[in-house]
Amino acid sequence: MKRSKIHIVVALLFVPIIGVAQNTPPDYFVANCFNCHGTDGRGHSTIPPLAGLTKPYIIEQIAAFKAGTRPATVMHQLSKGYTDDEIARAAAYFAAQKK
């Protein structure tokens, strides 16, 4: 039982990773955000870092930028270039990053 568990864990460590690497390209467009918010959203400036924010929070803020209910200097303009699906994918990415 113990050994089979280890086997499963070892198998799991590699199967999905290789699967992702070979079949599904990552969402490269998310790196557009890195220019101002830092690589993987880990910026260290007055521009807010995005790494580790929750997915619903990011989605909500972008929706507010798009709707004009959260004031912004530039994000109300840039956010309108991305679909809701793209925003959700970007939000998931940043939520998964360590702060």
Next chain:
Amino acid sequence: MKNETNNRRQFIQALTATASLSALSGTAFAANKKSIGRVVVIGGGFGGATAAKYLRMWSGGRIEVTLIERNKEFISCPASNEVLAGYRNFDTLRHGYDGLKKNWGVKIVHASVTAIDADKRRVKTDHGGEFAFDHVIVAPGIDFLYDQIAGYNEAAREKILHAWKAGPQTLALRKQLEAMPDGGVYALTIPKAPYRCPPGPYERACLIASYLKTNKPKSKVLVLDANDKIQSKQKLFQDVWEADYKDLIEYQPNWNAVSVDAAQNAVTNELGDTVKAAVLNVVPPHRAGDIAQSAGLINVNQRWCAVDWVTLESTAVKNVHVIGDALMPGPTMPKSGHMANQHGKAAAAAIVEMLSGRTPQPTLMANTCYSMVDENRGMHVASVHRYDAEKKAHQPVAGAGGLSVEPNKLEGIFAHAWANTIWKEMLT
């Protein structure tokens, strides 16, 4: 057992999420370091440095990347106008390449590329040796068409500066401005578009006017533009000139410089009008950098490089990708450092896809260009560009992007944060 199953399921979910979500940062590939290809990047500016980093990151270290850059350090053009006004220390523009080497395993070679042999897939350098590649990314920036301005010979260039590539000329122009007597005329000529950094000349006019207003108030800034109007942030610049620099900045459109006289410190346009200045700053027309020309990559108007916008691969030479200011840009796509970073990522993504046996897909690109209008106030223009399959080029997304309402201090703070962030983004 039920708990075990749940735990296992959660573990699988967590692992799958980690795999897909960390794929951009490459940690998903850490277990497999077998090389899938070699890429040589020529030029370590905003485009080339970014491409080198992201090829390593997105391949999980499985693509061997050599970055060939003739200079030992990167010097940023964005923010260099602030040095001219005395608002920024030149050293803040200087950044090393160690981060790309240490953090990402990019092989850095400081040499000049002498030839690209696309058939044999080899890059030759003057003193760094030869490098084999599966793909090469050419990011040469721009070089100047000095021959379009009579008299702008090597001797004249000692005195009449462009300062349109940040470096020694930035410091030299600052010295000329410091030495200029109160009441002197600083004249800046702007070439016909497309040129590097569309708002850059008008930002320079603002910042130098700001310096003169405080230090030499009887002086004048003369902007001689070969174009028929201000090329970027037009109303914003017009408004700030009217409000803050009314008697200081004089703007003349359709003023195409065709010759200079270094002895007289004078410039003449195609109608024969001549302007003498205490400090003469002549920015010649540009084309894609020299290596793009010698490698046969220039195929638009004898000046720029055309590419497939999915892969950024040259339409002239196969397996050679071109990015940054050297490109014939898509509509409303500026020649900017921010945009070059996006080209670099797009080219890196396409090459990772190709070397992974997949078909590259077009990626979105975005641009944000900040300009300072004085020591503290900034303003921006922004755009998002999405690939149009019918037009086979990126088009600006309708309804997205735009301009500042007005220059302000908050955007000045963001302009400086943008610079600090993107320098780290591309080099560490």
